[in-house]
Amino acid sequence: xxxxxxxxxxxxxxxxxxxxxxxxGRVLTRFPPExxxxxxxxxxxxxxxxxxxxxxxxxxxxxxxDDTNPVKEDVEYVDSIKEDVKWLGFEWAEELYASDYxxxxxxxAVALIKRGLAYVDDSSAEEIAAQKGTPTExxxxxxxxxxxxxxxxxxxxxxKAGKYPDGAKVLRAxxxxxxxxxxxxxxxxxxxxxxxxxxxxxxxCIYPMYDFAHGQSDAIEHITHSLCTLEFIPHRPLxxxxxxxxxxxxxKQYEFARLNLNYTVMSKRKLLQLVTEGHVESWDDPRMPTIxxxxxxxxxxxxxxxxxxxxxxxxxxxxxxxxxxxFCIREDLNKTAWRRMAVLxxxxxxxxxxxxxxxxxxxxxNNPEAEDGDGSREFPFSRELWIEREDFxxxxxxxxxxxxVGLMVRLKNAYIIRCDDFVKDADGNVTEIHCSYxxxxxxxxxxxxxxxxxxxxxxSVPHAKTAEVRLYDRLFQVENPxxxxxxxxxxxxxxxxxxxxxxYIEPDLANAKPGTxxxxxxxxxxxxxxxSTADKLVxxxxxxxxxxxxxx
RNA sequence: UGCCUGAUAGUAUAAUGGUAGUACGACGGUUUUUGGUACCGUUUGUCUAGGUUCGAAUCCUGGUCGGGCAACCA
Numbered sequence: 001x002x003x004x005x006x007x008x009x010x011x012x013x014x015x016x017x018x019x020x021x022x023x024x025g026r027v028l029t030r031f032p033p034e035x036x037x038x039x040x041x042x043x044x045x046x047x048x049x050x051x052x053x054x055x056x057x058x059x060x061x062x063x064x065x066d067d068t069n070p071v072k073e074d075v076e077y078v079d080s081i082k083e084d085v086k087w088l089g090f091e092w093a094e095e096l097y098a099s100d101y102x103x104x105x106x107x108x109a110v111a112l113i114k115r116g117l118a119y120v121d122d123s124s125a126e127e128i129a130a131q132k133g134t135p136t137e138x139x140x141x142x143x144x145x146x147x148x149x150x151x152x153x154x155x156x157x158x159x160k161a162g163k164y165p166d167g168a169k170v171l172r173a174x175x176x177x178x179x180x181x182x183x184x185x186x187x188x189x190x191x192x193x194x195x196x197x198x199x200x201x202x203x204x205c206i207y208p209m210y211d212f213a214h215g216q217s218d219a220i221e222h223i224t225h226s227l228c229t230l231e232f233i234p235h236r237p238l239x240x241x242x243x244x245x246x247x248x249x250x251x252k253q254y255e256f257a258r259l260n261l262n263y264t265v266m267s268k269r270k271l272l273q274l275v276t277e278g279h280v281e282s283w284d285d286p287r288m289p290t291i292x293x294x295x296x297x298x299x300x301x302x303x304x305x306x307x308x309x310x311x312x313x314x315x316x317x318x319x320x321x322x323x324x325x326x327f328c329i330r331e332d333l334n335k336t337a338w339r340r341m342a343v344l345x346x347x348x349x350x351x352x353x354x355x356x357x358x359x360x361x362x363x364x365x366n367n368p369e370a371e372d373g374d375g376s377r378e379f380p381f382s383r384e385l386w387i388e389r390e391d392f393x394x395x396x397x398x399x400x401x402x403x404x405v406g407l408m409v410r411l412k413n414a415y416i417i418r419c420d421d422f423v424k425d426a427d428g429n430v431t432e433i434h435c436s437y438x439x440x441x442x443x444x445x446x447x448x449x450x451x452x453x454x455x456x457x458x459x460s461v462p463h464a465k466t467a468e469v470r471l472y473d474r475l476f477q478v479e480n481p482x483x484x485x486x487x488x489x490x491x492x493x494x495x496x497x498x499x500x501x502x503x504y505i506e507p508d509l510a511n512a513k514p515g516t517x518x519x520x521x522x523x524x525x526x527x528x529x530x531x532s533t534a535d536k537l538v539x540x541x542x543x544x545x546x547x548x549x550x551x552x
Numbered sequence: 553u554g555c556c557u558g559a560u561a562g563u564a565u566a567a568u569g570g571u572a573g574u575a576c577g578a579c580g581g582u583u584u585u586u587g588g589u590a591c592c593g594u595u596u597g598u599c600u601a602g603g604u605u606c607g608a609a610u611c612c613u614g615g616u617c618g619g620g621c622a623a624c625c626a
Contacts, residue, residue, distance in 0.1 A: 006566050006574095034626050069625060125624055132622055136554045139622090170624055180555040182622045191624035210626050234556060234621050257558090257619095268626095310575065312565045314558095317619050321563050324576055334589060369589065401587070410585055443585070455585045522586045549587040 008313040010254055014057055014225060023224045027059025030223050031085065034066045035077035037268035038283040039084045039291045042259040048308035050227055051090040062221055063092035067099045068213045070197035084291040089301045098217045099199045105208050105216050106160065108246050109171060109189055113152045117245055118189060119145055120155040121172050132185045138178035139185045145174065159192055162205045166192050183234050187211055215239040218251035226251050229258040230315065259311065260319045263474035264289045265481055265488060279492055286540050287475045287496050297472065298517055298527035298542030303332040319480065326543050333517050333525045333542070338366040338374065341412065341457040342505040342520040344469060346386040348461065351417060353436040354383040362443065364413040379506045381414050384461035386504045391456045392433055401454030403433065409454040412521060416441035416452055457521045464504040467537035471498040510537065517542065
């Protein structure tokens, strides 16, 4: 164990267990999603924790689908979950399903009935809720609680055989109706659902509840450390009770605080709503905090793993600043993304003293962060260039290191130019900038002796290719939409997507590949959208560059 | 008015009775053919009131504040 970083509280538990010789030092974790939605960045935290723990302690991790509620689940979700876990860079030991254990779990239930620890209850959901009492008043037993073992056995078999409609009966644990912990007031173990299951089909019409499936599945797999989020703390006594009564492998549950990210929502229910109501395009809309959305946005697996490492693991409720996620992707992409030039908001710049029709080939390294620049590429230079509109000002303020009449800048990997003049249209908009270039200032063999403060990017007008660019901003206008009054959707950011139809890009960008990040110099990191075509290139902005220039 | 949890800079996270540290952010500077990167520096913290102790973020007691729990969801 490295001494470099201190351990989080779960690592401490694991190390204590190993030191104590528990489970012969074996570590087996599991990642247990319900296949009822797409994975999001919060799941990434759990994935990194579970798989990371196993990697660190020579253990393994199972991927187990908690598929005990057929009406909400689907193979579409199973497939996406597998893809996302793999993409994040993890390999599971076994792909398992709670539904694989339905026979076994049924036997567990029968065993408890035989011991008088479970009974069939004919009450309605409302009646059961009422009989449970309140946090301050104990619950009251009903007539069904005292049914004989034989009757319960028969009734439960009949439930399984499909003799009753949905809701007619449930199987309950006979525990303690006065327990201060509401979860112990005779919790439901099985309910009737005549529903088609995505894996078991119509084989079953009764399905176990979470509390009678999760711990049992853990035990069947001999999971040593079952990690879940804080809201399951009150379930732990039940988790332990069932395992204890059944005499099965004693998996242990430990709880950590789930990830909350500001300016977004993280519940599957809310994310589903954003999709179905059309507030976003799909589950993998680049504005979504889903793994697939982040992937399409241009986030890398390494950056997400790094993020999960940095946020830490503790029991305190937290709200992580999305700025940290952005830091992680910038840090990664800065080292890997090739640099290219693209002008998002173009204005024409004419070099009045440059020969008409002449074309020069300029060179630029792919990545200045790499030792050898990661190689270089060529791009054409000519008399007319597209430059960024914001790189020119009619009345430049004091520390404006760009263009304005009389000011000089360097064109990246090309010449220094001086702004002489500009042209306006009838509405007063600047339409053209006239500059003269300094022939002796060519990049690579500059003998001008002139130093300029600013360097701007450009694209040669006759050689430029075009692309569509999509700029994304935070999905919500407030840090925590679900804590605000009213509907969380009232706080959606109306400007979360800004589509720029025509952007001028240097010719080489026409060869961009999907999934390969690129930095548009001075503008940010971009990646080709998964639905981009050769006819119509579409780039997504992953994240802006940090902007240290404060106007004013 | 029940039970369970938690509380350390703006945000996270360490310190496990012995110098409150790290990261991100913010601010300032150096370098720079990206106002990026890199590097340097500055800034801000133990919820509260008592107690134990030579010594408390840490242990004890009371309080305050936050989160969770009464789905045939997970």
